[in-house]
Amino acid sequence: MLRTHTCGQLRVADVNQTVTLCGWVQVVRDKGGIIYIDLRDRYGITQLILNENSSDTDVIAQARTLSREFVIQAMGEVVERVSKNDKIATGDIEIKVSALEILNPAKLPPFLIQDETDGGDDIRMKYRYLDLRRNVVRQNLQLRHKMAQQTRIYLDGQDFIEVETPVLIKSTPEGARDFVVPSRMNPGEFYALPQSPQTFKQLLMVSGFDRYYQIVKCFRDEDLRADRQPEFTQIDCEMSFVKQEDILQMFEGLIRHLFKTVKNIDMPEVPRMTYADAMRLYGSDKPDTRFGMEFVELNDVAKGKDFVVFDSAELIVGINAAGCAEYTRKQLDELTEWVKRPQVGAKGLAYIRFNADGTLKSSFDKFFDEAALKNIADKFDAKPGDLILIIVGEANKARKQLNDLRLEMGSRLGLRKPDEFKALWVLDFPLLEYGEEEDRWFAMHHPFTSPKPEDIPLLETGDLGKVRANAYDMVINGTEVGGGSVRIFQRPLQQQMFGILGFTEEEAKKQFGFLMDAFEFGAPPHAGIAFGFDRLCSIFGGADSIRDFIAFPKNNSGRDMMIDSPSTIDQKQMDELKIKTVL
Amino acid sequence: MLRTHTCGQLRVADVNQTVTLCGWVQVVRDKGGIIYIDLRDRYGITQLILNENSSDTDVIAQARTLSREFVIQAMGEVVERVSKNDKIATGDIEIKVSALEILNPAKLPPFLIQDETDGGDDIRMKYRYLDLRRNVVRQNLQLRHKMAQQTRIYLDGQDFIEVETPVLIKSTPEGARDFVVPSRMNPGEFYALPQSPQTFKQLLMVSGFDRYYQIVKCFRDEDLRADRQPEFTQIDCEMSFVKQEDILQMFEGLIRHLFKTVKNIDMPEVPRMTYADAMRLYGSDKPDTRFGMEFVELNDVAKGKDFVVFDSAELIVGINAAGCAEYTRKQLDELTEWVKRPQVGAKGLAYIRFNADGTLKSSFDKFFDEAALKNIADKFDAKPGDLILIIVGEANKARKQLNDLRLEMGSRLGLRKPDEFKALWVLDFPLLEYGEEEDRWFAMHHPFTSPKPEDIPLLETGDLGKVRANAYDMVINGTEVGGGSVRIFQRPLQQQMFGILGFTEEEAKKQFGFLMDAFEFGAPPHAGIAFGFDRLCSIFGGADSIRDFIAFPKNNSGRDMMIDSPSTIDQKQMDELKIKTVL
Structure with a gap:
């Protein structure tokens, strides 16, 4: 080896040893005749030190030619530092360098090799090998390695091949x-x-x-x-x-x-929710459950007050942004503009402010007296200080828009903490979804997903949108991280499924004949993710x-x-x- | 789960338990009112048993509909067998079946799902999912899984990412x-x-x-x-x-x-051999070292006897097939025909038979007296009973032909045992090889392989065939299983290398500019395999x-x-x- 130790290895116990290190020059400081070099490798940083008065003049001269990212080999003695650096693991020692070799010089990198870099996306992509030198990026890949390792350890331990x-x-x-x-x-x-x-x-x-x-x-x-x-x-x-x-x-x-x-992290048992509930309570099949703010549907209490916006809507649905009653008119206008952006697409935003003094104020006071507002607020278990935000419209759209708003409010209120993790199983997805444009049914998951046995008769009657699948997604912090299903394992059902998806028998045979054949030679019930x-x-x-x-x-x-x-x-x-x- | 245990799990200790197993019907035997079913899964085989006299008639009737490769679920009681089967791990018990469900019937497979199958290559490829059911094939993939696991365990333990x-x-x-x-x-x-x-x-x-x-x-x-x-x-x-x-x-x-x-297996330290020695002693850069039979070059003792076949050859080279002196004339003729086949391509085969009585007999007695033959035999340390086989011709060709013959003799003599493992490092490969057809030099390993530092000057003088690389192959039982090299890590040398390989500067830059650029930003010495x-x-x-x-x-x-x-x-x-x- 070209080195005896890595740059993350030496401690006070190693003092007086003669060692050889290799690595990259992170920084060189030349101060009052003393040269300090931070030498970096994957394992850490070790300080090298040379002294004009005691070091070999050739070595000193060579050290003065070094600059950032040079690859060097340094030999020397481990000594205890006078002023220790408790920020790095090797901070108690330094290396009194007796010999130095430049293994490869380096041109000045096009951006700083530091946690906070000055490089834009494009330049960092072009010089990805330099970007990968930054601790933050390399640590991500080390995390990835550990994730893969632990995945294998778990699955190997469960007899998976x-x-x-x-x-x-x-x-x-x-x-x-x-x-x-x-x-x-x-x-x-x-x-x-x-x-x-x-x-x-x-x-x-x-x-x-x-x-x-x-x-x-x-x-x-x-x-x-x-x-x-x-x-x-x-x-x-x-x-x-x-x-x-x-x-x-x-x-x-x-x-x-x-x-x-x-x-x-000790993750508790993962809660479960049906697709239908997820859509009803969060307007999303991947709700972020780090915070509540569940949807409350208001058709029963908000219709029939001659407010045409409400009365004409398929769905009136809201969330309670607890503690936001202090939002100013300006803030509410801004929020209204936010939901009206094309990315969200709402027509507008209604609100009820539950003031600290117990009074209620809404954007539709003209049609609702205080008792009627209180009636709505009660459905949210709202308290003084809360702000109820309401979206109306075609049900699916309103839910999708309110989902966007809920996530935005969660972010604004600091409820979506990156170091908090909430996992969720979403179950009972629909088997099929209708493609308006193509005028046909598509498999929501894929064509091999099994319908729930009790819903199989619906495949015949044609009420296809109601057929639920034995399909499941795992959601963490509002992101779908995995999904799977119980599979069809019998040829007739698989063939029926391809038929529903618009395959002719010939097409199905050409594309997936091998799988359907396989189902006839002893296929076990199976499922996956x-x-x-x-x-x-x-x-x-x-x-x-x-x-x-x-x-x-x-x-x-x-x-x-x-x-x-x-x-x-x-x-x-x-x-x-x-x-x-x-x- | 559809089962409580696998088909490889139950033992005498489990007797009296009620269990549910799932798997494939390996075989059904119906004998004197008793039905035996061998139920198979990845983990083993368990015998199910039903008795006309004691089992439910519906269950009996259903059992009689089963045939090979049906997927079933069976519930029953674990009982100790009267006649045990010590060939399988579950052979001490059987399951007295009380309930049976056919999870999926199976058509008759197109070939036998057994270690020795009657299926030809093509049919087994077409129905690969059935071929994979055979123990021998599945065990290969289980071995592969274990190899991958252990590779990761070793490398993870050595700080590889x-x-x-x-x-x-x-x-x-x-x-x-x-x-x-x-x-x-x-x-x-x-x-x-x-x-x-x-x-x-x-x-x-x-x-x-x-x-x-x-x-x-x-x-x-x-x-x-x-x-x-x-x-x-x-x-x-x-x-x-x-x-x-x-x-x-x-x-x-x-x-x-x-x-x-x-x-x-405790594999001893892996011996090392230079490429030059491997070619000289075995005529191959991947010698099978499970057996000796090294080449002996005979130019010094075999030339100058007026035998034109020898005198005109660039190389006279032989092996000693120990104990083969008993080969009949017919066998020797057959061996001569074997080396003359186009796959080997030798012009002929000369031999010296060292008879048990100490006399020597050769295929070229006309030109060599017994002393001259003894002179050759001594170079092989041959003993009575040995047979020396000699090939002549252009050096590289003769070596290649004799390599074929050596391997063939090794096989015939049972010296290449599949359960014996001999590893070897082959070192110091040539950096370059000349392509006659293309009239240019090619990298023997790849263009990133570093020449030996002491041979770098040869890159300038143009004696390119003599430049050795810091490259190495691992050979096990005559098969190259791995190879690698110390890499070039400096731009000028890499550029020179591309030049030698016939790249224009522009081409090299277009294809590998990113790598050569990278070498300028602090590339460490590195090597791999x-x-x-x-x-x-x-x-x-x-x-x-x-x-x-x-x-x-x-x-x-x-x-x-x-x-x-x-x-x-x-x-x-x-x-x-x-x-x-x-x-």
């Missing part, structure tokens, strides 16, 4: 857009990259693997938003001979294990964006700015693949 | 052919799938990650041989501030850890082919026979990608 499924698979029309790979050996044909190993893990159940998992890259060629990547990682799991309840317990166990081992691993890491890291939990992310145009990819390829390559571009 | 590198990267002209992925968002441009995460792991070293690993899928669009797959898995590793010796020790440690934990994980698993499993250590392999045309991929895609997909096929 990790099996690698193929990356070069087959394009299917259902779901998101596939990335495809032209096959040179089979001209005119293409592989697709998996959006998930769904069918393969189901086949592994048919094979009797019983408990499968994989931490696996998946791919979706969709337009990117700030927080989506064309390639992402899943913790993908499947179990045989289980019911929904078994999955909930097993994977609640995983999440609690991760919180315990990675963050030393997949967690978004990038997202899970970012939540554990208390961050909003997944990007800094991925070593080499792509930008919003799907470009890797560092390696400048995608790029054109040689004509020869295209000729071999028998493709051409049509621009 | 697993980092995921991207799958959508950039096509580069060096190396094998890339799979490419058209980019919809960047029309006319393509991603490539990685042949290895080489540049990314080097960048992680520049980032200061210090010790990186990843068990990672890689891709090569090459014509497939029996034992190559378009997608394969590597254990990919890199370390900073190390020399070659550190890598050898660290990863010898990994291999020994794997042998110990997975196979309970990658193991072929599929291959490593197959060697641990004592098998020749990697295919049965991959859950869903592709055939020799790169097809997944099960899902029938690759396949054509919709015109709409091609339109969106702005590509078309040109057949």
Whole structure:
């Protein structure tokens, strides 16, 4: 080795040892004939010291050529520091350098390699290898490593087998857009990259693997938003001979294990809520339950007062922003403007202010006397000092708008703490959703999700929107971190499902014939789940964006700015693949 | 859960318990009013028993509808068996069935789900999910899981961090052919799938990650041989501030850890051999060292006897097949024909038989008297009973041919035992090899491999074939299981290397500018290695082919026979990608 110790290793107990360290120059200070060098590596920072009066003049001269990010090797004696630095683990000692070698000089980095950097997004993406040097970013990836480790420890301990499924698979029309790979050996044909190993893990159940998992890259060629990547990682799991309840317990166990081992947090039992309740109480299938502020529906108490805005609305629904009665008129106007922005899209915002003195004041006083307002306020258990915010309109829209407002109020009131974690199971999702544009039904989860047995008759009667699925999502702090379902494992039901989704029998056979065939050779009941691993890491890291939990992310145009990819390829390559571009 | 226990769990201690098991019907026997069912799952086999006289008639009737591979749930009481089966772990008990449910019936599988199956390759690939049910195949994948687990345990314990590198990267002209992925968002441009995460792991070293690993899928669009797959898995590793010796020790440690934990074998220290010695002694850079039979070069003792075949040859080289003097003339003729096959390509085979009575007989007696033959035999330390086999010709060809013959003799003599494991480091590979056809130099390992410092001057003088690399391969039982090198970490040397490989400065910058730039911002000395994980698993499993250590392999045309991929895609997909096929 080029070193005897790392830069995070030496302590007072090592004093008088001769050591060799390697690392990056974090900073050089030259003060009154004494040169201090902070030497950095992944493990920490150690202070090197050279003294004009006692050190070799060649070494001193060389130390004076150093600047930030030079890679050096330094030999010297460990000495106890006079003025200790209790901010770093090695702060009690320093190295009296006797020899110094520059292993590689460094140009000045284009931005500061510090927790707070002066580099913008683009430059940090281009020089990602320098951005990764910053503690904050590297720690995210160390957290990710630990999350993966602990995931494996938990699942291995539960008899799961990790099996690698193929990356070069087959394009299917259902779901998101596939990335495809032209096959040179089979001209005119293409592989697709998996959006998930769904069918393969189901086949592994048919094979009797019983408990499968994989931490696996998946791919979706969709337009990117700030927080989506064309390639992402899943913790993908499947179990045989289980019911929904078994999955909930097993994977609640995983999440609690991760919180315990990675963050030393004792996560209590994860509460459960139906999709219907989540929509009714939070207007969202992924409610942030770090705070209450549940929706209260007001049709029964707010209609019939000749207030046309209320009377004509399908739904009148509100939240109680406790303690916000002090909001000024200006603040309320601003909040009204906020909900009217196109991103939220509400027509307006009604409110009832429950003043400290017990009086009530609303934005619709013309139609409601104090008793009628009190009647509404009671539905919220409102107290003096509270502010009730009300949205009206078409039910689904009003709920969605009020969800936005609730989250905004939660943020404004500091109720969404990044170091607090609230997990939730959302259950009983609808099996199908109707695509207005395409005029057909789509699988809400995917076509392999099983309807609840008691709702299967509804598949026949055509009341498809009412069919509930044995599907579940895990939500943490308002973010969906995982989801799954009990699967269909019998050919006739799977075939019926494809029919409902508009597949002809021939199409279904062509795309998923292998799976339906497999169901005829002894397929066990099975169920599974997949967690978004990038997202899970970012939540554990208390961050909003997944990007800094991925070593080499792509930008919003799907470009890797560092390696400048995608790029054109040689004509020869295209000729071999028998493709051409049509621009 | 649908079961209380697995099929591998119950013992005599569980007698009298009421249990519920789930699994596949391995076999049903109906004998004298008693029905025996072997119920199988991943964990084992448990015998179920029903008695016409004591069991419920409905249950009996249902049991009689069962056949192979039905998935059932059975409830009953654990009873001690009268006639125990010591071949299975549950052989002391059986389940007296009181209730039975068919969870899913099964059609008759197209081949036997047994260790020895009657299914040919094609049918087993098409119904891979059934082939995976066979113990032998599933155990291979369980071995693979354990290998991955133990690899991670070892590397985690050595402070390595697993980092995921991207799958959508950039096509580069060096190396094998890339799979490419058209980019919809960047029309006319393509991603490539990685042949290895080489540049990314080097960048992680520049980032200061210090010790990186990843068990990672890689891709090569090459014509497939029996034992190559378009997608394969590597254990990919890199370390900073190390020399070659550190890598050898660290990863010898990994291999020994794997042998110990997975196979309970104490692998001794791994011997080392230079590439030059490997070629001289075995005619191969991946010698099978489970047996000796080293080459002996005979030019000094075999030339000058007026035997034109010897005198005109560049190299006369032989092996001693100990104890084979009894080979008949017929056997020797057959062996001669064997080396003359096009796969080997020798012109002929000369031999010296060291008879039991101490006399010597050769195929070239006309030119050599007994003393001259004895002179040759002495170079092999041959004894009565030995057979010396000699190949002549152009040196490289003769060595390659004799390597084939040596391996063949090793196999014939039973010296290549599948349960014996001999590892070897091969060191000091040439940095470059000359491509006659292309009339240029190629990197033997890859363009990032560092020459030995003492050989760097040779890069200038142009004696490029003599430049040795700091590169190393690990060989087990004659198979290369891993290889790596100390890397170039300074821009000027990297640039010089690209120049030697025929890159213009512009091309080098376009393809690898990001890496050369990175070298200027403080790149540490670093080195790494990658193991072929599929291959490593197959060697641990004592098998020749990697295919049965991959859950869903592709055939020799790169097809997944099960899902029938690759396949054509919709015109709409091609339109969106702005590509078309040109057949």
